[in-house]
Amino acid sequence: MQKKLFTIFISFMILLPFLSCSSAQDEIVKAITWLRERTVAKDWQLNVEQHSFSLLALKNSLTVSETEEAITRLFAKSQEEKCWPKENCNAKETAIAKLALNSFGKSTEKADEYLLSKIKSYEVKWLIQIITEERKETSCLINYSGSFYQLTIKGNETMGNEGNENELGPCFNVGRYWLELKEDCNNKSFTIVCNSNFAVSFMLKKDDKEYVTTKFERAEAENENFVLTIKAPKAYCIAENNECDYEATLWTVYAFHKEGKSIEEFIPYLVLERNNNQMFLPEPFLYALTNSAVWLKETENKQAVDGLWETEAYNAYYATALVGFITNANVDGWEQARNTLLIEQKKAGYWRAKENADIIRDTAAVLLALQQSVYSNICYYxxxxxxxxxxxxxxxxxxxxxxxxxxxxxxxxxxxxxxxxxxxxxxxxxxxxxxxxxxxxxxxxxxxxxxxxxxxxxGSKCASNEKCTVNGFITNFITVADGDCCLGTCVLPTKHCEELNGVICKPEENKSCAHGRWLPSIEEFCCEASSCVNQLLNCDAMNGHLCEEQEVCYNGHLVVSKDSNGEARCCIQGQCIKQRCEGEICEEDELCVDGTLVRTADAERCCLNGRCLKKCSSLNGTLCPTHMECKGNLVEASDTKLCCIGSCVEKKGKTKFLFIFIILLLLALLLILILIKKKKKPKVKKAEEKAFLSMPSPSVSRPIRRTISLSKVREKAGEKEKKERRSEKKKEDILKELERITKS
Incomplete structure (x- = not known):
């Protein structure tokens, strides 16, 4: 009994992961069905957040016509496509709507202008550190506003002018390791000249909070000295009613970041003010914006015992969903969070944290997060x-x-x-x-x-914040059946350019990275040091592509090249794509047959001069192996012209008939043997009689012997009869079984 129970337990444990995966998929399908009934079926009568999150969550579950209808209705909720909602525009909802529309390749230029109009300066103190390369005493001159000021940096990188007021003019206070820039001089440029090589890093300070930026600039050799011109970085926020709004800044910056735009100048505000805004869950956003593992760790530390996240402003389901889809399910505790969400899902398919919760927004957000990890490996057989x-x-x-x-x-x-x-x-x-x-x-x-x-x-599917590299250098993605594909290695930029032995090589500064040897650093335009030249090269010499008038640079940067006639038309680290699809737009479960699949600004999968067809499996069909044939209809699918809508059966041919003939021949031989055996079967009564007649005449002296002999003969005859009956029964059973097999 114990052995049986142990076997059942082991079998259950082996099957548990597969049952769990299947169950997760079933629950997601249930949630999709529930959400479709409240969005598509009700003509998207939702508020902006509900509409935007639902559009993102149902992206792979909508037909082309349903998608266009949903997008049209979302635009209709805007104020002339400029901001959302129409009645009371605000930056947060505009950014969320922008995020949803951009994911479908829709242009949001007017919304971008509205959000940029909300930018406000964030007042901080800037500190500048000068780091010498050889860690020896260095003499420097700082030039600004037409005057030169002398500065000495000691071998331990302390300032020799420490504590001397106004020695560096009206713009600086001199500290032990840092030069503090006065607020009146934030817009000035400063030229630093030193007698040994150096670099400059920046730190900002707000009240008692400090933040060291990733901005790091190196001096260049000039004659016998080293020269660098710097300007204090800017710090901004997104404002509502002329006051910095933390939640609006988070969503706006995240939306611009997803579009590939520079957002560095907003990071200081988001970092320095995060402790005052924990209700908006800033850490997962900061991880997505900076790729820093520090913020991922802080996100994990805020996870509750049940696996969920919750804040004062966001209920447990919505907060957990934000962590899932913003970090791309990269947090260590996501598996536990996912299981808890599936367990606590309502029978109808939705999630409700409390009585007055926004169940449509929350369900859409949770569905979006769950789909980051459940359908990650699609069958390509x-x-x-x-x-x-x-x-x-x-x-x-x-x-x-x-x-x-x-x-x-x-x-x-x-x-x-x-x-x-x-x-x-x-x-x-x-x-x-x-x-x-x-x-x-x-x-x-x-x-x-x-x-x-x-x-x-x-190849490999890279995350949105990863670069595709070959031999350590950034290379372009290619477009295949299921979107962008990396034929090299997916790399998350976590190192500064100098750590990769590179230099910042910006074409706008008349520099070119020969052969496009770009390095995957945190900073943009990081080039292999030996490949950065101080002149503009032709676009193809930088491994770039000249974009035509109706094309945009996808996943890269448009820069000026020698052959671009002074226009920023050279696309580096990306590919030139058309703005509109001039062919058929394929759905997620379709392939482009007899045509060319390309990406355009308005479609991820645009089929030119071809047709969009579903896979055979999506048509509930099968491709029959060579030894089988289709019993049903053959239709064309994307992966075969011989898709069987029916069942695959064994081919009818000579081999099959030969096999049947051999079986029938064997049955015939078996029947003949049985009939021969029956003819030879002895009869019991005659055997007994013969045995009795062959006995000697009875005698008084031996009656017992004669009695015993007759009894034995009869006993043996009976045993023989029983044995023959059993043999006969076995033969009958065999014949019946053979007859049954032949009929089947």
Whole structure:
């Protein structure tokens, strides 16, 4: 009994992860259904936050027409597409609406102008530190407003002028390690000349709070000295009613950051004021904005015992959802949070933290967060019914997702390449195709169009804050069936440029990074030191692309190059894409067939000169192996022209008939043997009679012997009869079973 219970327990523990994953997917489907009933089914009669979060959460669950309708209705809630909501515009809701619209590639230029009009200076004290390279006493001159002031930096980097008032003029107070810049001089430029190499870092101070920025500038050699011109960095916030609004700043800066715009000048305010604004959960936002593990750790430290987050302003479900989707589910405790959310989900599919909670906003936010981790591994083989993969001789991939009731199966074909839509060749793969690991006859290589390849087959999907690198240098993503794909390594920039042995090489300063040897640093325009040249090169010499008039630079920077006629048309670290899709826009579960898949500003998956078709598995079909045929209809799908809508059955051919003939022949032989055996069967009565007649004549002296002999004969005859009956019964059973097998 104990052994049986132990076996059941072990089996349950083995199956638990698969049950959990399936359950999570079912609960997400339930939440999607619930949310669709309150958004799509009710014509998006929602407030701005509900509408925006629902649009983000249902991004992969809406048809093209449903998506366009939702976007149109969100724009209708704005004040001339400038700000949201129409009746009472504010920065926070405008930023959230912008975030949703940008995720669908929609332009929000008017909203950007509105948000930028809300910028306000954040008054702080700037401190400047001069760091000498050789850690030896250095003499410097600081030049500003037409005057020179002498400064000595000791070997321990302390200021030799410490405590001497006005020795550096009206703009500086001299501390032990820092020069404090007076507020009246925040807009001035300062030129520092020293007799040894040096660099400058900045720190800002507000009351008793300090923050060291990531801004770090190096001097350049000039004759026998080293020279650097600096200007104090700016610090800004987003204001409502002319007062800095922390929550509005968080959302506005996050929305601009997701669009790839520079947001460094807002970080000082967000960092220095975070302790006064813990109700808005600033740490996950700061992690997303700076990529600093410090903020991720602080986020994890605020997690409650039940796995959720909660603040004064945000209930547990909404706060936890923010942590999930803003950090891209990167926090260590996310698995526990995810399980708690699934356990506490209401039976109908929604989440309600308390009686007066905004359940539509909260459910949409939770759904958005859960989808960061549940559907991370999409099956790029064939999705078949559960249990079918082994039946058709395929390889089961349990690590890849197909959805409820399906399993991911790698079906093996004689010519796998062509059955998948590729072509077999002996030479190099033509332009627009890549070599993939599908089998071809005669050891040829399989080349497949990019629009038919899933990223997991050839490369890696990078997070939004990661760079794609090859041999340590930034390279462009390519567009494949499921979006952007990195053919190198995904790297999260966590180091400063100088730590990577690079230098800041800005084309706007007439510098060029030869061969595009850009390094993945925290700062923009970090180039390999030996590749940065003090002149403008042609765009292609910087590994860039000249964008046409109707194109934009996606995921990169538009800069001036030697051959761009003074215009910022050279796209570096990115790719030139058209503003509008001139073909068919494919949905998430569709591939571009007989055409070219490109990204445009208004569509992630634009199919030019082709058709958008679903995979065979999405049509509830199957691609039959070579030894089977389709019993049903054959239709064209994105991954095969032979998609079977029906069932795969064994082919009818000579082999099958030969097998049936052999079975029937064996049955016939068996029947003949049984009939022969029956003819030879002895009869019991005659045997007994013969035995009795052959006995000697009775005698008085031996009556017992004669009695015993007759009894034994009868006993043996009875045993023989029983044995023959059992044998007869077995033969009948065998014949019945063979008859049943033949009929089936």
């Amino acid at each position: 064939d999705c078949v019914d559960e249990g079918k993969c082994s039946e058709i001789g395929g390889t089961l991939h349990q690590e890849l997702e197909c959805g409820v009731g399906k399993e991911c199966c790698e079906i093996h074909y004689e010519n796998e390449c062509e059955s998948k839509g590729g072509s077999c060749t002996s030479g190099s793969c033509p332009s627009g195709t890549l070599k993939v690991n599908y089998t071809c006859e005669n050891d040829l290589k399989c080349c497949m169009a990019l629009n038919l390849i899933y990223c997991q087959e050839i």
